Amino acid sequence: MSDFLDLGGQRALITSGTRGAGAATVDLFRKLGARVLTTALSFPAGSAADVSVVADLATSEGCSTVAEAVRRELGGVDIVVHMLGGSSAPAGGFSALSDGDWHKELNLNLFPAVRLDRELVPQMVAHGRGVIIHVSSIQRLLPLPEATTAYAAAKAALSTYSKSLSKEVSPRGVRVVRVSPGWIDTEASMELARRVASDAGTDIEGGRKIIMDSLGGIPIGRPSSPAEIANLVAFLASGRAASITGAEYVIDGGTVPTV
Structure with missing residues (x-):
């Protein structure tokens, strides 16, 4: 594998790296030679990352804590994988969603990427290189009205933001790519x-x-398995994908039924 993909010498931030696809991505990046900092609300014993930072990325303070740790522990960053996401919104359709529910979905699925990019991308631009990967969801295309309206809307906002960022920073050497999983x-x-x-x-x-x-x-x-998500993320972060930016890669086993 390392003969084809090599992340040796790369400094990577992977958010939410203690379970699921996040943990699989941390593990794969380290096997491919990257030095990895990851985040979580708490860490189990034996975290696979080189540096583990406890922070609540749903808050601006948590994002600042992580950005400071990246600069202190890694001396900067070459790859950022925004893996954090999820939903705690109640079922019951649009009328069951309060302002608080909407804020929670946006604070978890949109604002961490916005805040961390604002902190870290300028250094990438200054150096003329870097990769940002925003992990979205096919829910932005296939919202389930009973349960995922707010989550899907937040992921749709993340996707639009990601595309705009790619148009701004790709001419200056920083690639921005989206990965949209289905059910993992x-x-x-x-x-x-x-x-x-x-x-x-x-x-x-x-x-x-x-x-x-x-x-x-x-x-x-x-x-999809967590390892399959990690494989796609690692490829897109690597030099093998050097001409790919501004694009979305769906990994959903064929769930989305349209072109």
Whole structure:
């Protein structure tokens, strides 16, 4: 693998790197030679990153803490992977979403990228090189009205912001790319499948099928694995993707049914 992809000597910030696709990306980047700083609200024993920073990136203070740690511990950054995201909004459609729910979704899925880029991208521009990867979601294209309206809208905003940033900084040597996963096979998604299965009176495989059906089906018949997301992110961050910027790469097993 390292004969084809090499991140040796690269300094990388990967947010939310303790589980799921974030943890897989941290692990792969380190195997490929990068020095990695990652973030979380708390860390399990034996974190894989070179530097682990406890911070709440849903706040401006948390983003400042991480940016300062990047400068102090890494001396700057060459690659930023905005992996953080998620949703705590209630089900029930648009009328169930309060102002507070909307603010939470934007503070988790949009503003951390905006704030960290504002802190870190100027140094990349000054050096004439760097890669920013914004992890969005196919939900920006396929919102589920019952449960993901605010999350999908926040990810859509992230995608639009990412495209605009790419147009501004790519002429100065900084690439900006989007990765949009579909359903990923993580501990959190399996817990969701268990809850769905329990509510429907079926087993976990039945719960997984209900979720896939709610997405309109996944043609390959399964979610993506965290490692598959990490593989795509690593390629896009590497010199192998040197002419790729301003683009979105969907990794969803064929879920999005349109061109």
